[in-house]
Amino acid sequence: MKNALLFGLVALLFLGTGLFQSWNVALSIFNMALISAILALGVNMQWGFAGLFNIGIMGFVALGGLAAVLVSMPTTTEAWTAGGPRVLLSLVFGALTVVGAILIRTRMAPGRLRTILFLSFLIGGFILYRALFDPARDAIEAVNPAATGYLGGLNNWGEDYRDYGWMTLVAWPVGALLAAGAAWVVGKTALGLRSDYLAIATLGISEIVIAILKNEDWMSRGVKNVIGLPRPVPYEIDLQQSETFVERANALGFDAVTASSLWIKLNYTFLFAVILIILLIGAQRALKSPWGRMMRAIRDNETAAEAMGKDVTRRHLQIFVLGSAICGLAGAMMTTLDGQLTPSSYQPLRFTFLIWVMVIVGGSGNNWGAILGGFLIWWLWIQVEPLGALLMEFLTWPLPEDSALKAHLLDSVQHMRLLTMGVILLLVLRFSPRGLIPER
Amino acid sequence: MVDILNAIVALTNFVIIPATAYGAQLALGALGVTLIYGILRFSNFAHGDTMAFGAMVTILFTWWFQSMGISLGPLPTALLALPLGIIFTSGLLLATDRVVYRFYRQQKAKPVILVIVSMGVMFVLNGLVRFIIGPNDQRFADGERFIISARDFKEWSGLREGLAFKTSQGLTIVVAFICVIALFWFLNRTRTGKSMRAFSDNEDLALLSGINPERVVMVTWLIVAALATVAGVLYGLDKSYKPFTYFQLLLPIFASAVVGGLGSPLGAIGGGFVIAFSEVTITYAFKKVLTYLMPEQLEPDGLVQLLSTDYKFAVSFAILVIVLLFKPTGLFKGQSI
Numbered sequence: 001m002k003n004a005l006l007f008g009l010v011a012l013l014f015l016g017t018g019l020f021q022s023w024n025v026a027l028s029i030f031n032m033a034l035i036s037a038i039l040a041l042g043v044n045m046q047w048g049f050a051g052l053f054n055i056g057i058m059g060f061v062a063l064g065g066l067a068a069v070l071v072s073m074p075t076t077t078e079a080w081t082a083g084g085p086r087v088l089l090s091l092v093f094g095a096l097t098v099v100g101a102i103l104i105r106t107r108m109a110p111g112r113l114r115t116i117l118f119l120s121f122l123i124g125g126f127i128l129y130r131a132l133f134d135p136a137r138d139a140i141e142a143v144n145p146a147a148t149g150y151l152g153g154l155n156n157w158g159e160d161y162r163d164y165g166w167m168t169l170v171a172w173p174v175g176a177l178l179a180a181g182a183a184w185v186v187g188k189t190a191l192g193l194r195s196d197y198l199a200i201a202t203l204g205i206s207e208i209v210i211a212i213l214k215n216e217d218w219m220s221r222g223v224k225n226v227i228g229l230p231r232p233v234p235y236e237i238d239l240q241q242s243e244t245f246v247e248r249a250n251a252l253g254f255d256a257v258t259a260s261s262l263w264i265k266l267n268y269t270f271l272f273a274v275i276l277i278i279l280l281i282g283a284q285r286a287l288k289s290p291w292g293r294m295m296r297a298i299r300d301n302e303t304a305a306e307a308m309g310k311d312v313t314r315r316h317l318q319i320f321v322l323g324s325a326i327c328g329l330a331g332a333m334m335t336t337l338d339g340q341l342t343p344s345s346y347q348p349l350r351f352t353f354l355i356w357v358m359v360i361v362g363g364s365g366n367n368w369g370a371i372l373g374g375f376l377i378w379w380l381w382i383q384v385e386p387l388g389a390l391l392m393e394f395l396t397w398p399l400p401e402d403s404a405l406k407a408h409l410l411d412s413v414q415h416m417r418l419l420t421m422g423v424i425l426l427l428v429l430r431f432s433p434r435g436l437i438p439e440r
Numbered sequence: 441m442v443d444i445l446n447a448i449v450a451l452t453n454f455v456i457i458p459a460t461a462y463g464a465q466l467a468l469g470a471l472g473v474t475l476i477y478g479i480l481r482f483s484n485f486a487h488g489d490t491m492a493f494g495a496m497v498t499i500l501f502t503w504w505f506q507s508m509g510i511s512l513g514p515l516p517t518a519l520l521a522l523p524l525g526i527i528f529t530s531g532l533l534l535a536t537d538r539v540v541y542r543f544y545r546q547q548k549a550k551p552v553i554l555v556i557v558s559m560g561v562m563f564v565l566n567g568l569v570r571f572i573i574g575p576n577d578q579r580f581a582d583g584e585r586f587i588i589s590a591r592d593f594k595e596w597s598g599l600r601e602g603l604a605f606k607t608s609q610g611l612t613i614v615v616a617f618i619c620v621i622a623l624f625w626f627l628n629r630t631r632t633g634k635s636m637r638a639f640s641d642n643e644d645l646a647l648l649s650g651i652n653p654e655r656v657v658m659v660t661w662l663i664v665a666a667l668a669t670v671a672g673v674l675y676g677l678d679k680s681y682k683p684f685t686y687f688q689l690l691l692p693i694f695a696s697a698v699v700g701g702l703g704s705p706l707g708a709i710g711g712g713f714v715i716a717f718s719e720v721t722i723t724y725a726f727k728k729v730l731t732y733l734m735p736e737q738l739e740p741d742g743l744v745q746l747l748s749t750d751y752k753f754a755v756s757f758a759i760l761v762i763v764l765l766f767k768p769t770g771l772f773k774g775q776s777i
Binding site for chain 2: 051053126189190193195196197199200201203204205207208211214215348349353356357360411412415416417418419420421422423425426429430433
């Protein structure tokens with residue numbers, strides 16, 4: 001009963017936005033809230049089910065975004081002929097070097113010989129890798145750097161690559177796979193150590209992923225951004241030119257421009273909602289299954305669970321990879337919705353810590369709570385700014401019109417959202433530490 | 441012979457001096473993190489923003505002093521404002537402890553809950569700093585810019601390479617040295633310092649022997665406030681002040697503390713320098729140094745840069761992982777729970 005009330009309240013917030021601001025704004029907040037809810041579900045799996053402290057969500061989201069580019073963008077044929085195979089070869093070579101070095105360390109008896117061989121293998125491999133990789137990279141980046149200068153994606157269907165929007169739908173699971181791979185590597189090294197170490201390791205990997213996205217121009221154009229990703233939904237322009245659509249819009253009392261942008265947002269809403277519902281059903285079933293009970297048992301008492309014969313580290317790795325894959329999926333969806341990949345827009349406060357606020361406020365360990373938190377906090381994150389501006393206007397009302405303090409306060413309103421999020425998190429942790437919809 | 445001298449000067453100028461200054465800044469930051477970990481037993485994610493807050497207060501007072509015409513001559517005015525910055529930051533940290541952290545301490549909450557709480561504090565401080573001073577770059581350095589300028593050095597030595605030693609770098613090293621000496625004197629020689637170490641080593645035993653935990657915690661916050669403000673101001677003087685970069689410093693600072701061994705002050709200093717030197721060495725283009733050292737036909741074509749500068753996070757992270765895998769307690773035997 002209380003839960004239905006809470007969801008009703010959040011629904012009212014969105015309806016209010018639609019009625020008082022515009023339906024366009026309400027729908028765009030809602031679409032992003034759907035993605036946020038999926039992210040919160042993923043983090044809730046790691047934290048709520050298993051008690052794993054992952055603060056590298058941003059990295060997995062960005063990997064999902066990278067997948068969207070790598071799959072759905074058109075192939076840059078010249079760049080491929082210039083250096084595509086060579087880059088791939090050098091990457092394979094680099095990976096083999098690492099594998100070889102690990103083999104040397106694990107297979108040989110400890111001693112001076114092993115150390116020398118291990119180090120010289122790594123250093124020699126690195127030099128050879130750079131000798132292979134650098135010229136290939138330069139060749140690719142030299143191909144029309146203003147427009148492409150990167151390998152492009154797998155959308156190799158010719159000129160009208162935009163007609164192949166379904167490629168982006170393929171990109172979503174690929175984003176999940178990429179994130180899962182990265183999570184497996186992190187988990188293999190950092191799980192089994194203390195919880196703080198996992199936190200710092202995930203923080204580190206997310207910064208590295210962003211650094212790679214910003215620097216490896218041959219892969220995703222770096223800070224030059226990739227724009228104009230194909231869409232799984234129609235384009236506004238096409239709708240506005242289609243007579244049947246304009247007729248129908250007019251019949252409903254909309255002008256064609258508003259109707260087209262609303263219709264496309266609704267299309268996205270439908271796609272995202274379907275995925276959210278599938279994930280929610282899956283997560284609910286997982287939580288109620290013996291597997292979910294085992295996870296919570298491990299979370300609550302690792303020693304006891306281990307004594308019962310549960311392989312704690314393996315189970316942790318499993319759920320860490322699973323949760324991160326969901327984050328990657330959401331990241332790919334987000335990049336598709338934006339239609340562009342801009343590595344410099346990935347900020348940890350927005351992409352990692354805000355998701356944590358959603359999970360904690362909603363209720364860790366409860367899937368419905370995570371979703372509620374996703375919707376509520378995302379709405380607040382967007383709406384705190386206009387609300388804060390109103391509040392500030394009111395508070396500074398007694399100050400004279402030309403006061404410097406008033407101008408400064410009004411200018412700084414945009415930073416209110418960080419403050420608000422922090423205060424909300426602290427209040428919830430203090431007075432309702434189990435969140436709005438507590439775990440049952 | 442001259443070539444070798446030139447190579448040494450180039451290396452000192454571009455690697456050793458900047459890395460030493462950066463290492464000192466990281467060490468001061470890591471000392472704060474490690475003290476909180478030792479006494480309050482959680483990783484404080486708000487530390488970067490505490491540094492930003494302390495530096496911000498100092499900058500505001502510096503501007504005020506500058507507008508009144510007060511200056512320290514060749515030294516930056518910020519030094520004069522530093523004590524005021526420390527006082528305000530102490531007040532802030534004691535207030536957050538009273539309002540936020542104390543409740544969870546009395547509840548004996550799990551460390552990870554305290555980490556999440558510190559995330560909330562991080563948000564609030566981040567918003568507060570941006571609200572007051574804005575998210576942009578702020579300049580507040582004044583006074584003499586160089587102790588040794590590149591041109592003077594070239595004239596004096598007759599070498600082709602110049603050696604520049606910025607006032608901010610010299611100041612960083614001197615101030616960090618004084619802070620570390622004072623801290624170790626305090627921890628090893630005074631009664632309060634000894635009670636802090638006892639509390640960190642074995643909480644129950646310390647409580648039994650009549651140490652007042654609230655007093656230990658209070659003193660810890662005061663020291664952390666001083667260290668964070670000094671680190672923040674020195675970093676701001678040396679590079680530039682931008683709230684967001686302080687947030688990003690969190691990773692190298694944590695890496696320093698963990699590499700040295702969480703909870704060990706000596707380790708924090710060692711870790712700071714290990715991280716700083718590896719970051720600078722691995723992202724430095726060695727072409728210049730090698731051109732002096734190698735015979736002409738062997739001179740390198742490329743920049744001989746192992747990784748591009750933007751990968752400096754990757755360096756601190758890689759070292760962190762290596763240390764965690766091979767020596768989980770850190771280089772200087774910190775705590776491992």
